[in-house]
Amino acid sequence: xxxxxxxxxxxxxxxxxxxxxxxxxxxxxxxxxxxxxxxxxxxxxxxxxxxxxxxxxxxxxxxxxxxxxxxxxxxxxxxxxxxxxxxxxxxxxxxxxxxxxxxxxxxxxxxxxxxxxxxxxxxxxxxxxxxxxxxxxxxxxxxxxxxxxxxxxxxxxxxxxxxxxxxxxxxxxxxxxxxxxxxxxxxxxxxxxxxxxxxxxxxxxxxxxxxxxxxxxxxxxxxxxxxxxxxxxxxxxxxxxxxxxxxxxxxxxxxxxxxxxxxxxxxxxxxxxxxxxxxxxxxxxxxxxxxxxxxxxxxxxxxxxxxxxxxxxxxxxxxxxxxxxxxxxxxxxxxxxxxxxxxxxxxxxxxxxxxxxxxxxxxxxxxxxxxxxxxxxxxxxxxxxxxxxxxxxxxxxxxxxxxxxxxxxxxxxxxxxxxxxxxxxxxxxxxxxxxxxxxxxxxxxxxxxxxxxxxxxxxxxxxxxxxxxxxxxxxxxxxxxxxxxxxxxxxxxxxxxxxxxxxxxxxxxxxxxxxxxxxxxxxxxxxxxxxxxxxxxxxxxxxxxxxxxxxxxxxxxxxxxxxxxxxxxxxxxxxxxxxxxxxxxxxxxxxxxxxxxxxxxxxx
Amino acid sequence: xxxxxxxxxxxxxxxxxxxxxxxxxxxxxxxxxxxxxxxxxxxxxxxxxxxxxxxxxxxxxxxxxxxxxxxxxxxxxxxxxxxxxxxxxxxxxxxxxxxxxxxxxxxxxxxxxxxxxxxxxxxxxxxxxxxxxxxxxxxxxxxxxxxxxxxxxxxxxxxxxxxxxxxxxxxxxxxxxxxxxxxxxxxxxxxxxxxxxxxxxxxxxxxxxxxxxxxxxxxxxxxxxxxxxxxxxxxxxxxxxxxxx
Ligand SMILES: Cc1cc2nc3c(=O)[nH]c(=O)nc-3n(C[C@H](O)[C@H](O)[C@H](O)COP(=O)(O)OP(=O)(O)OC[C@H]3O[C@@H](n4cnc5c(N)ncnc54)[C@H](O)[C@@H]3O)c2cc1C
Ligand code: SF4
Ligand code: SF4
Ligand code: FES
Numbered sequence: 001x002x003x004x005x006x007x008x009x010x011x012x013x014x015x016x017x018x019x020x021x022x023x024x025x026x027x028x029x030x031x032x033x034x035x036x037x038x039x040x041x042x043x044x045x046x047x048x049x050x051x052x053x054x055x056x057x058x059x060x061x062x063x064x065x066x067x068x069x070x071x072x073x074x075x076x077x078x079x080x081x082x083x084x085x086x087x088x089x090x091x092x093x094x095x096x097x098x099x100x101x102x103x104x105x106x107x108x109x110x111x112x113x114x115x116x117x118x119x120x121x122x123x124x125x126x127x128x129x130x131x132x133x134x135x136x137x138x139x140x141x142x143x144x145x146x147x148x149x150x151x152x153x154x155x156x157x158x159x160x161x162x163x164x165x166x167x168x169x170x171x172x173x174x175x176x177x178x179x180x181x182x183x184x185x186x187x188x189x190x191x192x193x194x195x196x197x198x199x200x201x202x203x204x205x206x207x208x209x210x211x212x213x214x215x216x217x218x219x220x221x222x223x224x225x226x227x228x229x230x231x232x233x234x235x236x237x238x239x240x241x242x243x244x245x246x247x248x249x250x251x252x253x254x255x256x257x258x259x260x261x262x263x264x265x266x267x268x269x270x271x272x273x274x275x276x277x278x279x280x281x282x283x284x285x286x287x288x289x290x291x292x293x294x295x296x297x298x299x300x301x302x303x304x305x306x307x308x309x310x311x312x313x314x315x316x317x318x319x320x321x322x323x324x325x326x327x328x329x330x331x332x333x334x335x336x337x338x339x340x341x342x343x344x345x346x347x348x349x350x351x352x353x354x355x356x357x358x359x360x361x362x363x364x365x366x367x368x369x370x371x372x373x374x375x376x377x378x379x380x381x382x383x384x385x386x387x388x389x390x391x392x393x394x395x396x397x398x399x400x401x402x403x404x405x406x407x408x409x410x411x412x413x414x415x416x417x418x419x420x421x422x423x424x425x426x427x428x429x430x431x432x433x434x435x436x437x438x439x440x441x442x443x444x445x446x447x448x449x450x451x452x453x454x455x456x457x458x459x460x461x462x463x464x465x466x467x468x469x470x471x472x473x474x475x476x477x478x479x480x481x482x483x484x485x486x487x488x489x490x491x492x493x494x495x496x497x498x499x500x501x502x503x504x505x506x507x508x509x510x511x512x513x514x515x516x517x518x519x520x521x522x523x524x525x526x527x528x529x530x531x532x533x534x535x536x537x538x539x540x541x542x543x544x545x546x547x548x549x550x551x552x553x554x555x556x557x558x559x560x561x562x563x564x565x566x567x568x569x570x571x572x573x574x575x576x577x578x579x580x581x582x583x584x585x586x587x588x589x590x591x592x593x594x595x596x597x598x599x600x601x602x603x604x
Numbered sequence: 605x606x607x608x609x610x611x612x613x614x615x616x617x618x619x620x621x622x623x624x625x626x627x628x629x630x631x632x633x634x635x636x637x638x639x640x641x642x643x644x645x646x647x648x649x650x651x652x653x654x655x656x657x658x659x660x661x662x663x664x665x666x667x668x669x670x671x672x673x674x675x676x677x678x679x680x681x682x683x684x685x686x687x688x689x690x691x692x693x694x695x696x697x698x699x700x701x702x703x704x705x706x707x708x709x710x711x712x713x714x715x716x717x718x719x720x721x722x723x724x725x726x727x728x729x730x731x732x733x734x735x736x737x738x739x740x741x742x743x744x745x746x747x748x749x750x751x752x753x754x755x756x757x758x759x760x761x762x763x764x765x766x767x768x769x770x771x772x773x774x775x776x777x778x779x780x781x782x783x784x785x786x787x788x789x790x791x792x793x794x795x796x797x798x799x800x801x802x803x804x805x806x807x808x809x810x811x812x813x814x815x816x817x818x819x820x821x822x823x824x825x826x827x828x829x830x831x832x833x834x835x836x837x838x839x840x841x842x843x844x845x846x847x848x849x
Pocket of ligand 2: 758759760761773774805806807808809810811812813823
């Protein structure tokens with residue numbers, strides 16, 4: 001019988017990215033005991049990779065900006081499927097959260113008068129992203145980490161949660177194992193905050209790391225929580241395409257924000273050819289106007305390269321399919337051209353986009369100050385996630401909260417760049433506060449010992465099957481291949497039906513995977529365990545995408561290419577039924593209050 | 605156009621281990637981490653390795669490649685002579701957990717002994733500060749650190765003299781410099797740097813600076829100015845006199 005090491009906290013935070021750390025700091029500040037569990041070392045979570053910036057209507061660069069504009073931009077970007085309450089709170093509280101970060105030591109780039117500088121990003125009407133060159137995520141996670149270690153929280157690094165524990169219908173903590181030795185743990189807790197991030201590893205081409213196997217979504221789903229908006233997976237328009245081994249690695253939108261342009265192999269700026277109705281009013285109609293916008297001319301409108309990500313990704317896809325792509329199956333992204341407009345453009349680019357310069361120089365032997373890059377779409381962000389109450393971040397399971405990429409609601413059908421880092425701060429803080437309050441208001445919980453044993457035995461099963469059984473890496477690879485080809489940027493019913501079949505077969509194979517060696521830092525074993533989660537989220541994405549018979553935001557259905565007004569009033573909910581099967585249903589959006597409707601009207 | 609190459613990877617744990625040879629096909633543009641992943645997926649599923657971003661941003665994949673401390677994800681195979689086996693081993697300064705994974709937890713513990721950021725009162729009534737870009741840039745260099753701990757790995761005070769209990773190493777001196785030179789910080793760490801963190805143990809060999817993948821000028825920009833602050837406070841007779849007066 002596997003042994004368990006036992007810990008007990010008021011609040012357990014699962015995940016130590018921006019959302020998890022912000023939640024833990026807040027919970028600790030509210031006077032409860034806090035434990036944090038994360039799969040990697042502290043400071044290595046996905047948040048560290050974020051580049052472009054944090055969206056907040058500070059109005060430091062353009063004083064016309066305020067929460068109402070940010071709210072309207074977020075709703076428009078999400079095609080109005082967003083949880084409007086979250087969009088409202090986010091727009092209102094983001095500036096305060098950015099200032100809080102500064103008070104904890106973050107050092108953002110500055111305006112001439114010494115305030116926090118803000119940059120342009122797709123879908124944001126005014127320059128809104130507080131940033132540090134193109135390594136904003138590093139600044140954010142390090143600030144939270146360095147503040148957090150003195151804030152009174154116990155961190156369990158390199159531990160993976162296997163399942164959530166319930167006491168009756170209430171959350172009771174989580175169990176898992178450490179990567180170092182494969183020892184099992186119980187973290188008993190009165191309240192749990194899920195902050196586990198996204199699902200990018202379900203696809204072959206992705207900007208996401210090994211961590212993104214959808215664990216939080218699968219944990220919540222298996223515990224009986226509702227998931228929402230699972231069909232909306234963001235494909236970022238600009239990932240690296242060459243060399244093959246770096247395919248998918250992100251090229252920040254900041255490149256376009258600083259004046260970078262997209263061209264096909266004929267040299268044409270194809271983004272001017274297709275500007276959606278919803279954005280016509282706000283988009284430049286000449287190259288010159290677009291350039292002036294990126295340089296801060298308040299009278300100019302934004303260039304079409306800064307349209308929302310779903311749209312830019314599809315335009316790139318179209319160019320490539322039409323044979324107008326670059327040599328390695330992407331298109332050209334050019335920032336070097338600004339030498340025609342700016343003196344000392346090389347230094348300017350290196351200062352504004354240092355890690356992009358470094359990344360291309362080192363990984364692709366290419367100098368972005370002199371040559372165009374080749375880029376193509378890459379799986380980037382999960383808009384869907386755990387369904388929550390907008391104010392408290394409470395899920396449908398009492399005591400279970402969620403924040404960050406694992407949560408659904410704020411972004412609707414498509415997320416605007418920069419709105420994730422602000423999301424982490426605003427809702428991490430809220431989740432931490434409400435989880436602490438829940439823990440204070442509710443008594444101790446018990447742990448179901450037989451459940452623990454079952455979880456541990458299931459986790460150890462791959463060792464019994466041994467190394468001659470099915471290879472876990474191969475099963476993961478086959479799933480990624482299927483999701484990429486059948487449930488990617490362009491979707492149709494027949495392909496998705498096929499995907500469901502493949503997922504079914506892969507589930508059988510996943511049951512048969514085996515690993516050799518022992519429990520000590522065994523990556524093969526970890527991969528085998530994560531498979532179950534990847535399969536759940538892949539099925540949820542596919543079923544939700546099948547049900548939504550329209551194209552909206554990140555979901556593009558070739559068989560239903562238009563928007564459907566009826567679907568525009570509904571979210572899709574995914575839940576495990578009493579029969580153990582996955583249930584998918586449409587649910588009416590709650591009505592929006594008149595004041596918010598008026599804001600949207602006013603900003604049209 | 606794949607070329608075959610041999611990778612000599614250290615396998616083992618705290619009890620001991622040794623090198624094992626694997627062959628893998630190398631294609632254009634591949635980095636060392638790609639080769640390790642290929643080997644893991646096809647030949648050695650239980651091979652232990654850390655990574656996250658694959659783009660030099662997270663500092664997870666540190667190792668010694670042909671004896672040189674490097675990030676595996678940023679070391680291109682085209683820059684290595686593939687006629688000889690490529691050796692890949694864990695960082696030596698830290699206790700090995702398994703294969704290429706080491707126990708770097710000491711760095712996290714040692715960091716806690718450095719006094720945290722304490723801002724001066726806000727400059728504006730709305731609780732915000734005004735800072736010039738030039739002042740920000742000086743410190744931003746230090747804040748680029750991705751905590752790969754390669755500099756700690758090469759520092760002889762830690763690697764050969766095992767002074768982990770007394771000396772915080774270059775990474776954490778960079779951290780202390782980032783705080784001390786932060787335009788808003790009002791805390792004083794000079795006495796700690798001298799007595800608790802023993803900055804004096806560093807004899808400016810510059811080994812740390814030479815391996816930093818973020819090209820942080822660790823010695824010249826961080827350590828030497830910190831040493832100067834210590835000297836100014838404790839060894840400059842004139843200044844000492846002024847303080848007494
Ligand atoms: C390359 C890149 C660039 C980006 N740039 C931007 C940008 O400029 N602006 C912006 O707003 N957004 C950006 N994003 C998106 C944004 O960075 C992420 O959405 C965000 O950081 C997610 O934060 P999080 O706190 O939700 O999760 P993460 O930071 O990913 O943290 C998840 C945590 O959960 C832990 N975890 C997961 N599963 C388990 C488990 N089973 N057990 C225990 N722990 C677990 C992980 O170890 C990790 O600590 C970018 C994303 C990428 C990939
Ligand atoms: S310069 Fe100092 S800190 Fe750096 S490696 Fe040499 S002794 Fe260590
Ligand atoms: S200072 Fe450089 S070498 Fe040292 S940990 Fe930071 S990034 Fe790595
Ligand atoms: S994997 Fe992140 S630095 Fe190498």
